[in-house]
Amino acid sequence: MALATRRLLRQMGAALLSLAACSGLAFPNIASAADGTPAKQLFGKVQLPSNSAASPIGFYAKGCMAGAVAIPTDGPTWQAMRLSRNRRWGNPAMISLLEQFSQDAVRLGWGSGILIGDISQPRGGPMLTGHASHQIGLDADIWFQPKPAQALSAQAREDMPFVSMLDKSKFLTVNPKRWTKTHANLVMQAASYPQVERVFVNPAIKKKLCETWKGDRGLLGKVRPVYGHDEHFHIRMHCPAGAANCKAQAAVAAGDGCDKSLAWWFSKEPWAKPVKKPDAKPIKPKFVTLADLPRACTAVLAAPAASERSATFGATAYVAPAAAQDGDAAIQNVINAQADPLPVDNIPIPQSRPALQ
Numbered sequence: 069m070a071l072a073t074r075r076l077l078r079q080m081g082a083a084l085l086s087l088a089a090c091s092g093l094a095f096p097n098i099a100s101a102a103d104g105t106p107a108k109q110l111f112g113k114v115q116l117p118s119n120s121a122a123s124p125i126g127f128y129a130k131g132c133m134a135g136a137v138a139i140p141t142d143g144p145t146w147q148a149m150r151l152s153r154n155r156r157w158g159n160p161a162m163i164s165l166l167e168q169f170s171q172d173a174v175r176l177g178w179g180s181g182i183l184i185g186d187i188s189q190p191r192g193g194p195m196l197t198g199h200a201s202h203q204i205g206l207d208a209d210i211w212f213q214p215k216p217a218q219a220l221s222a223q224a225r226e227d228m229p230f231v232s233m234l235d236k237s238k239f240l241t242v243n244p245k246r247w248t249k250t251h252a253n254l255v256m257q258a259a260s261y262p263q264v265e266r267v268f269v270n271p272a273i274k275k276k277l278c279e280t281w282k283g284d285r286g287l288l289g290k291v292r293p294v295y296g297h298d299e300h301f302h303i304r305m306h307c308p309a310g311a312a313n314c315k316a317q318a319a320v321a322a323g324d325g326c327d328k329s330l331a332w333w334f335s336k337e338p339w340a341k342p343v344k345k346p347d348a349k350p351i352k353p354k355f356v357t358l359a360d361l362p363r364a365c366t367a368v369l370a371a372p373a374a375s376e377r378s379a380t381f382g383a384t385a386y387v388a389p390a391a392a393q394d395g396d397a398a399i400q401n402v403i404n405a406q407a408d409p410l411p412v413d414n415i416p417i418p419q420s421r422p423a424l425q
């Protein structure tokens with residue numbers, strides 16, 4: 069057994085002991101850490117967040133989240149969609165931002181508020197379907213359709229089709245019948261918050277904004293072109309202040325981003341078929357396992373659950389934990405025991421290539 073693996077197992081064992089000591093419970097999930105089970109299967113089936121202080125752990129595309137709170141399914145200026153996915157969990161800072169954004173959206177004339185797509189799973193982590201990121205509670209998808217005045221039924225929230233802002237009969241072109249000034253204002257409003265680090269939109273939408281946006285061009289630099297993102301846009305927050313285990317993404321370059329990084333999408337390169345070497349071995353798909361994630365994620369997965377009620381934020385009062393919660397000690401033990409910093413190499417950042425979306 070490799071030394072690193074042995075060390076990891078020893079540390080997971082220590083985490084298990086400290087968990088057992090503080091709660092007297094057994095945690096079958098932890099055994100899976102060493103057996104190569106894809107982490108998405110472990111995180112994908114957890115129904116509730118950990119009962120611990122809010123903490124984003126790791127990177128947007130390689131991490132997890134402690135102490136998540138859920139945005140209520142309905143608020144005065146928002147509705148959460150696709151409820152069966154159970155992905156309306158986030159860092160409290162993200163939930164607060166969405167509530168603020170939903171009010172600002174109404175002021176901009178965006179119907180009666182916003183429709184909220186996926187945020188994160190109850191404990192973050194990789195997902196069984198969709199999304200490379202959304203793992204630490206600091207990413208959220210917003211539909212390019214306003215909230216109707218009437219509350220949608222749970223079924224309608226499952227079935228309501230997405231509407232693309234593109235004219236699909238053309239190459240990367242915004243549909244002028246659908247895209248309005250209010251859409252532009254909405255995206256730029258999201259980019260305007262200091263706690264927002266990036267907003268992902270389709271390259272065609274970014275191009276349209278480059279051609280038409282008359283406001284702060286510096287803010288436009290936060291709006292990043294990524295394939296997809298034509299039926300919704302994606303808001304990514306900075307690591308909150310004091311979130312020591314959150315791994316920040318490189319800052320966006322200065323300027324409006326209406327540059328080579330955008331022009332690349334309109335070149336042949338992103339659409340070219342990958343060249344296969346005749347003697348190349350088939351690449352085995354590699355699943356992310358718990359051992360690939362920051363070690364504290366093993367403790368997050370195993371920590372006792374918060375009650376659903378205490379973990380709902382916003383319209384129902386959320387009381388931030390004043391004292392340490394059950395899950396805190398275990399998670400902190402693992403963080404303290406980390407001999408190495410969080411892995412910084414080989415972290416997949418959201419890729420721009422269509423094949424990887």
Ligand SMILES: [Zn+2]
Pocket residue numbers: 199202207208209301302303
């Ligand atoms: Zn997203």
